[in-house]
Amino acid sequence: MVTTGVMTEAELKRMVGFTPDGTFVVSLYLNVDGAKHPRLQDYEKELRGLLHQAEREWIHGDKGVDKAKRRSLKQDLDKIGAFVTGNWRRDGQKGLAVFSCAAAGFWHVFELPVGVPSALIVGDEPYAKTLTAVLDEYKRYCVVSVDRRKARYFTVYLGEIEEHHGVFVDERVPDQVKEGEWASLRQSRIARHIEDHVLHHLKDVAGLTFNFFLEHSFDRLILAGRSELIPKFRAVLHPYLQMRVAGEFQAGPDAPLPEILKESLRVEEDIQRREEEALLHRLEEEAHPGGLGVTGLRPTVDALMRGQAHILLIKAGYATQGYVCYRDHFLATADGVCPVCGGKLSEAPDIVEDMVQLAINQNVQVEHISHVAERLAQDKVGALLRFGL
Ligand SMILES: [Zn+2]
Missing domain, CATH: 3.30.420.60 (eRF1 domain 2)
Structure with a gap:
């Protein structure tokens, strides 16, 4: 069964709330954006990498996963691999989300109009936050x-x-x-x-x-x-x-x-377009010292870290490198140590993805600016704030 975007909100809620009985749920997000991956082989290669990594880590690794869970997980990984590399074709879609728990007959596919960070998450429930954030940007x-x-x-x-x-x-x-x-x-x-x-x-x-x-x-x-x-x-x-x-x-x-x-x-x-224009107008009006808006990578990261952000605005397709402590969800634009644990920050290949993830976790609204992207040509990102400083 392929579930597309026409799923009702109630169905989506049920899907998100699914908890299997003693087996894993695999959540796959795959960026299939033609601008980033011109050929099918490009995203299929990325998919194979994610599947192999999950297999190494959870099936052959030392996590002490019991046999039944490993068997179910193997089925999920095989099924997802066969689905994406089989008859499925992107038809202008830029993102793909698949949720599978073979042992429970749980299988959902979403084709998305925006690119999503590619990731494969093995967990006790569907990892749906990325999906719901994408869907929240679109109106019915x-x-x-x-x-x-x-x-x-x-x-x-x-x-x-x-x-x-x-x-x-x-x-x-x-x-x-x-x-x-x-x-x-x-x-x-x-x-x-x-x-x-x-x-x-x-x-x-x-x-x-x-x-x-x-x-x-x-x-x-x-x-x-x-x-x-x-x-x-x-x-x-x-x-x-x-x-x-x-x-x-x-x-x-x-x-x-x-x-x-x-x-x-x-x-x-x-x-x-009108909504994007209104948001950017607000951002431009508020982006002054003491105002309820910040623009540019570093001020926006800082606002997110302080829990000030209300709406995160990103120029569609913007990606840039940064630094993170994944354990403490600390993001920075420059190398250094994590102020929480004191450990060295790791390099993040795309900190914008981590910002989106952090925003989603903080219930910050995420808006990809695509119709008037030229207005974010300089700053690339910004945030409207709940409170100033
Ligand atoms: Zn830390």
């Missing part, structure tokens, strides 16, 4: 496509579209008056009659949309249809849903699915 959209007598529902999440419930057709709405068929007075009466039906239809669709919201708990709503109909539909929506309207486009219920997806992604991109 509901698209309602409506015309004068029909409606269709879609959800768009992580670049995928799913249709729900089929086409809702309101049989009460009569066909439109044909031109020239009626005298003008009669025509206007009939038109009024039709308009009443259309309004009823829109109210029905608004009610269905609210039910759909209760069932699917989407974050935002996109309205699709003819431009003269959308304001009427919007006006009869529940106020709670009106607040969630993110945008609109012209495509009726008969539009092909790829068109609905393309237009929805355009609305989503517009919103993401």
Whole structure:
């Protein structure tokens, strides 16, 4: 079973909360970004390295792991290896997350739109923090496509579209008056009659949309249809849903699915760009002595270490070397000793990954800036702070 991004929040919670009975869970994160790994062999090589390391450490190592656990773990590693190097192909995705516990029949695959640090974690439960942090950056959209007598529902999440419930057709709405068929007075009466039906239809669709919201708990709503109909539909929506309207486009219920997806992604991109701009605007306003913002690697690392960070902003794809004490979760931009244990810091090949990990552990929101990346060209990273100093 392949679980993609359309998993509901409840299902995700169940997946994250899974605890096997006396066996390990293997969590794999693999960076499959085409910019970093142009060929399949590139990320397959990285995967093989991670699998071999886990095998050496946990199966042939001296950790005293019992036989049943080792057997189950071997199955997990083999299954993951076979899956990634088998028929699976990235299709524009940049990250892959796989969770497996063969002994319990537990197997979940997530294809992700952003690159993730490659890692393989053997533990007593799924290591899901990286996954949830990625998913938290993406909103769930509901698209309602409506015309004068029909409606269709879609959800768009992580670049995928799913249709729900089929086409809702309101049989009460009569066909439109044909031109020239009626005298003008009669025509206007009939038109009024039709308009009443259309309004009823829109109210029905608004009610269905609210039910759909209760069932699917989407974050935002996109309205699709003819431009003269959308304001009427919007006006009869529940106020709670009106607040969630993110945008609109012209495509009726008969539009092909790829068109609905393309237009929805355009609305989503517009919103993401505006949100990124707003965040960077706040950062620029606050990045002064005593302000609630810092920019640049070192001040941002320091803010994270002091627990000040509220939102971590990273130019998408930024990676740089640094220093860490993995035991005490201490990060630094320069070599030295850990102030907690006094041990020598280790070199971290990409400290940005460690910052993201630390941020996730501290429940700091992580935002990868990709639409207005040029605004972080200089500083690369920054943070909005909970409190100043
Ligand atoms: Zn230390």
